[in-house]
Amino acid sequence: MLKETLINATEAGARVLLHFFNNKNLQISHKEGINNLVTEADHASEKAIIECIRSVYPDHFILSEEVGELVTSSEYKWVIDPIDGTINFAHGIPICCVSIGLEHNGEMIMGAVFNPFLKEFYFAEKGKGATLNGEPISVSNESEVLKSCLVTGFPYTYLDAANGPLECFARFVRQGIPVRRLGSAAMDLCWVAAGKFDGFYEHQLSAWDSAAGFLIVEEAGGKVTDYKGDRYSPYQPHILATNGKIHTEMLRWINQEV
Numbered sequence: 001m002l003k004e005t006l007i008n009a010t011e012a013g014a015r016v017l018l019h020f021f022n023n024k025n026l027q028i029s030h031k032e033g034i035n036n037l038v039t040e041a042d043h044a045s046e047k048a049i050i051e052c053i054r055s056v057y058p059d060h061f062i063l064s065e066e067v068g069e070l071v072t073s074s075e076y077k078w079v080i081d082p083i084d085g086t087i088n089f090a091h092g093i094p095i096c097c098v099s100i101g102l103e104h105n106g107e108m109i110m111g112a113v114f115n116p117f118l119k120e121f122y123f124a125e126k127g128k129g130a131t132l133n134g135e136p137i138s139v140s141n142e143s144e145v146l147k148s149c150l151v152t153g154f155p156y157t158y159l160d161a162a163n164g165p166l167e168c169f170a171r172f173v174r175q176g177i178p179v180r181r182l183g184s185a186a187m188d189l190c191w192v193a194a195g196k197f198d199g200f201y202e203h204q205l206s207a208w209d210s211a212a213g214f215l216i217v218e219e220a221g222g223k224v225t226d227y228k229g230d231r232y233s234p235y236q237p238h239i240l241a242t243n244g245k246i247h248t249e250m251l252r253w254i255n256q257e258v
Helices: 002-020 040-056 086-090 165-173 185-193 207-219 247-254
Strands: 028-030 037-039 061-064 068-070 076-084 097-104 107-115 120-125 130-132 150-152 179-181 199-202 223-225 239-242
Touching: 002 040, 002 076, 002 097, 002 107, 002 120, 037 040, 037 086, 040 061, 040 076, 040 097, 061 207, 076 086, 076 185, 076 207, 097 185, 097 207, 107 185, 107 207, 120 185, 120 207, 130 207, 150 165, 150 185, 165 179, 165 247, 185 199, 185 207, 185 239, 199 247, 207 223, 207 239, 223 247, 239 247
Parallel strands: 061 076, 150 179, 150 199
Antiparallel strands: 028 037, 061 068, 076 097, 097 107, 107 120, 120 130, 199 239, 223 239
16 A cells, blocks of 8 residues: 555656646745745645645655655655756756655655656665666666766755865866766656666755655665765765766765775
8 A cells, every 4th residue: 555655646746747847827936045946836746745645644754845844653754855856847847756755664665756757657665676667677787987977966055165066076077977967866866777877976965855766776776875885864965876886986086085
C-alpha cells in the first residue's frame, strides 16, 4: 500500500503540472531571496499530493517545500517537492518534476520522481533497485573525471565563497570537462541514475530536493555522499552523487586536492 500510495501521489501532483504548464495567466509570487519563485501550480500540486497521502495515511509525518512540516509521531515521513524546477516550470521549460521520498524511522525506503512532460517516471525501493517507466536502470561505467559529463546547480547567494560554486565550476570547465546546469536537482539525480550523467554535485540543497533522487541513484548502483565522503543525509546541504567509479576522484576535485 505504501508503494501504491507513493505512485498515486506522484501522479496526482504531475497531473497538476500538466494542467498549469505554459499557462500565460499562471499566478507567480516570490518567497524570501532572489529568484525564489512559487506558483499557484506549486500549491495546487502540493495540495493534491498531500490529500492523496492523507486519504490513506492520515497520521503520517509530512515535510513539504511550501507548507513545511506537518508533524506527527508517526515513524513514516513523506518528503515532498511539488515542483522541483519551479523557475523552469514558470518559463515553460519542461525540465521539472514532482519528487517524493518516503522515510521509515529516519531511513529513506522509497522514492519517486516524475517528469510528465518527458514521460519519465523514476522509482526506487530500498534494496530492490531503480526503474524508469518500470524498466531497470543503472549508472554509467565511466571511470575518469576528465572523460565525464557532469551536472550541477548554482545558488543565488554565496557564489563567491571560498571554494564555492563558481570556484568549483571553474576548476572543472578549465580542464575541458562538460558541466551542465539544468535547474532541477531531482532530474539531475535521476539522470545520473540512468547513466546520462556520470556525476552530480551541489553546494546547497534542501531535503525535498534530493530525498527521492539520492535513493534512486544508490539503487541504480551509484554512490551518494556529502563533500567529506560521509554517508549522505538530505538534511545537510552538500551532495555528491556519481556512478561510484569516479566518486573518490570527484571528491578530490571538489575539495581542491587535484
